[in-house]
Each structure stands twice: as structure tokens, then as C-alpha cells.
Amino acid sequence: MLHIVTICGCGMGSSVILKMNAEKSLKELGIQAKLEVSDITTGKGAARTADLILIGSELAYLVQDIDKPVIQLISFVNKQEIKDKLKEYCEANGII
Amino acid sequence: MQKLVSINDVEINVSVTDWRDAVIKSGTILMNNGYVTGEYVNAMVQTVENLGPYIVAAPGVAMPHARSTNGVLKSGISIMTLSNSVEFGNKNHDPVYLLIGLAGINDDIHLKIMQTIATIFEDDTMLKRITSCQNKAAIAEIFNNVEVDE
Numbered sequence: 513m514l515h516i517v518t519i520c521g522c523g524m525g526s527s528v529i530l531k532m533n534a535e536k537s538l539k540e541l542g543i544q545a546k547l548e549v550s551d552i553t554t555g556k557g558a559a560r561t562a563d564l565i566l567i568g569s570e571l572a573y574l575v576q577d578i579d580k581p582v583i584q585l586i587s588f589v590n591k592q593e594i595k596d597k598l599k600e601y602c603e604a605n606g607i608i
Numbered sequence: 609m610q611k612l613v614s615i616n617d618v619e620i621n622v623s624v625t626d627w628r629d630a631v632i633k634s635g636t637i638l639m640n641n642g643y644v645t646g647e648y649v650n651a652m653v654q655t656v657e658n659l660g661p662y663i664v665a666a667p668g669v670a671m672p673h674a675r676s677t678n679g680v681l682k683s684g685i686s687i688m689t690l691s692n693s694v695e696f697g698n699k700n701h702d703p704v705y706l707l708i709g710l711a712g713i714n715d716d717i718h719l720k721i722m723q724t725i726a727t728i729f730e731d732d733t734m735l736k737r738i739t740s741c742q743n744k745a746a747i748a749e750i751f752n753n754v755e756v757d758e
Contacts, residue, residue, distance in 0.1 A: 521659040522675045524712040528722045529665070529729070536757070551675065552659070570662035570698065586700055589666045589729035 514538075514545040514607060517562040520571060520588075523551030530566050530588045537595035543602055564601065566594070612720060613685065613751040616641055618744040621691040627661075627704070628653055630694050631672040634709035637686035643711040648679035652709070661696035664704055666729055668739065670696060673710035680711045683718040685725075687747055689739055706739050723756035 516534060520527035527549045538545050550558040552574050559565050559578045567575055569584040576582075583597045602608045619637055624630040635649030651674035656663060664670045686709035693703035708725060712718035728734050734750065741747050 521655055521662060522673060524676060524714075524718070525671050525673045525710055525722075526662065526665060528712075528719075529726045532723060532726050568662050569700075570660055570664075574659075587666055589726065591730055 514543060514564065514602075515548070515562045516545055516564045516566060517548045517550050517555060517558045518566045519550050519552060519555035519559070519575065520568065521552055523549055523554070526568055526588045527551070530568070530585065530594070533589070533591045533594045534566055534598065537591060537598050540595065541599055541602065541608060543598075543607060611748070611752045612717070612724060613687065613748040614641075615744050615748050617684065617686050618747045619686070619688045620742060620744055620747070622688050623691045624694055627656065627670075627694050627696045630670070630688075630690065630704065630707055631656060631709075634672050634686050634688050634707040637688060638684060638709050638711050641684060641686070643680065643682055643684035643686075645679035645681065648674055648711065651675065651678035656696070661698035661702075664696045664698035664701040666735070667701045668693070668704055669701070669706045669708065669729075669735065670704045671708050671710055671725070673712070676713045680713050682711070683713050683715055683721060684711050685709060685721055685751075687738070687751070689741075689747075706735070720756070724751055724754045727754050727756050 518527040518530040565582045572584045638644045688707045693705040
């Protein structure tokens with residue numbers, strides 16, 4: 513199962529909204545996934561075991577040293593952007 | 609069930625000098641309503657200083673917050689519209705005219721608050737109603753009447 517970690521600065525604001533919107537999008541796309549919320553401190557550890565990282569573009573520089581695929585969101589509250597980018601990732605990686 | 613947002617959580621047409629002043633005023637509402645300590649308000653400013661203007665979540669809207677360990681006493685929000693917009697330095701979403709201050713611990717209230725905010729962000733009409741509304745009780749009602757998908 514696809515394992516996704518959503519990351520933000522404190523682990524209680526944008527990453528929570530990102531997770532909710534990603535969950536809805538994945539359900540609509542028919543993809544099963546495990547999602548986890550993390551702040552930037554613990555996020556690096558969580559990211560090592562994940563398949564994919566979701567993060568707002570303003571914070572993306574914080575995960576550039578992690579060797580995992582990263583989806584950057586210009587707006588983490590824009591469900592359509594999240595859905596489009598998840599779909600693109602899943603198609604490119606043979607998940608759908 | 610207790611309402612998510614009360615009239616005391618809302619301030620309208622607040623005048624601010626810059627983003628820092630805006631974040632402090634947003635945090636002061638949280639503090640005055642017993643959601644956070646004064647330390648948390650400082651941490652809200654530090655979050656932006658350390659990590660940049662990522663808290664500007666959507667065009668015109670910032671969500672200042674810090675970590676729950678920085679002094680959250682209970683989960684809650686503050687909603688503040690500005691009389692003058694301010695720049696946070698977020699190239700995609702400046703200028704900011706609405707601040708939704710967050711205080712969250714890992715509980716059902718925080719989850720419900722975040723579901724409500726996510727739903728409001730999906731609806732530009734609702735965001736416009738909030739920013740143009742001149743009645744604090746009406747703004748609280750908009751938040752309280754949001755139906756979230758479980």
C-alpha cells in the first residue's frame with residue numbers, strides 16, 4: 513500500500529489539511545494509501561519509511577536532502593491541485 | 609453540542625502595521641479566550657521567522673500557529689479580518705486580509721476545526737462572505753454552519 517507522509521512546520525496546521533484533502537482525492541481516484549501527518553523535525557524520520565512526501569512549496573526546501581519522491585503543492589488547501597498531482601504521480605509509477 | 613466558534617473568537621476590521629503585528633493580534637485573541645499562553649503568541653511569530661511565510665495558505669488568508677507544546681491550553685481558533693491588507697512575503701498568496709489563528713492539541717475539537725477550515729478553503733464564495741462580513745456573530749455562524757464530510 514502506498515505510504516504517504518504530509519509535512520508542515522508544526523504538524524498541526526497545513527499538514528492536517530493536506531492529509532484530509534489527499535485522503536479525499538485518493539478515495540476518488542480509487543487508490544488505497546496510508547497517510548501520516550508530521551512536523552518538519554520528526555518528518556525527516558517519517559519520510560525515510562514513506563513512499564511519497566506531500567509538502568507546501570514554501571517549505572519544500574526543508575526536504576530537499578531526503579531521497580524520496582516529493583510532491584510540492586502551491587496551495588495545500590486546493591483539493592484539485594492535490595488530486596491532479598497525485599493522479600500524475602500514480603500514473604507515472606504504475607499505481608493506476 | 610458546544611459551538612466551534614463563539615463571537616469572542618472573531619474580530620473584524622482590525623488595523624495592523626505589518627505581518628508581525630497581525631500575527632500577534634491574532635494570537636492575542638487566542639490568549640484572551642484561554643486557548644493559549646503568552647509564550648504561544650511569541651512562538652506564532654517565531655514560526656514565521658524560522659520557516660518563512662508558508663502559513664499564508666491561500667490567496668489572502670494566513671493561518672498563524674505554533675506547536676501544541678509551545679503553550680496550547682485547549683483547542684480553538686481566532687478569526688480576524690483586517691482593515692488594511694499586509695504582505696507576509698508569500699509570492700503566491702499575498703497580500704493577506706484574513707487571519708485564522710490556530711491553537712491545536714491532538715483532540716476531536718482540533719480535528720473538527722481543521723475539517724471546517726479545509727471545507728471553507730474549498731469554497732471561494734464562503735471565503736468572500738467571511739472577509740466582507742461586518743458582523744462578528746454572522747462570521748461565527750458561517751464557521752459553525754459548515755457541514756464537513758466525515
